[in-house]
Amino acid sequence: MARIQVDTPCFLCGTAAACGDTDHGNRKFYQCSAEDCGDYEISVAAIRKLKGATSHRQQLKRVAHDHRGTDTFVEIIVGADNQVVATAVKRYSGRRR
Numbered sequence: 001m002a003r004i005q006v007d008t009p010c011f012l013c014g015t016a017a018a019c020g021d022t023d024h025g026n027r028k029f030y031q032c033s034a035e036d037c038g039d040y041e042i043s044v045a046a047i048r049k050l051k052g053a054t055s056h057r058q059q060l061k062r063v064a065h066d067h068r069g070t071d072t073f074v075e076i077i078v079g080a081d082n083q084v085v086a087t088a089v090k091r092y093s094g095r096r097r
Helices: 044-050 054-066
Strands: 004-009 016-022 027-032 039-043 072-078 084-090
Touching: 027 044, 039 044, 039 054, 044 054, 044 072, 044 084, 054 072, 054 084
Parallel strands: 039 072
Antiparallel strands: 004 016, 016 027, 027 039, 072 084
C-alpha cells in the first residue's frame, strides 16, 4: 500500500479513517474508526458510481461492519454487468511458510 492518509473521511460513513491507495491508484483501502463500519477496499470506478447513492453506501457500510474483527475485509468494485459488487476477501498476512 502506498502512502496512508490518517483522518480521511470514510467514503461509506464520513467518520475519520485511515486510507491508502492500492492497485497502482485504481483502488483505495479504508480502515474506518466507526464502530458501525469497517475495513474495505473500493475501486475508483465504484466510488464514482456511488457518489450520490447514500442508501447504497449505507448498505455497504453494514456489510463492512459484518466483517469487522474477522480475517476478511470487503472488496467493492464495479462488475462486468456495470453494477457495484461487494465481496468478502481474506486478509493477506504477508508471511511466507
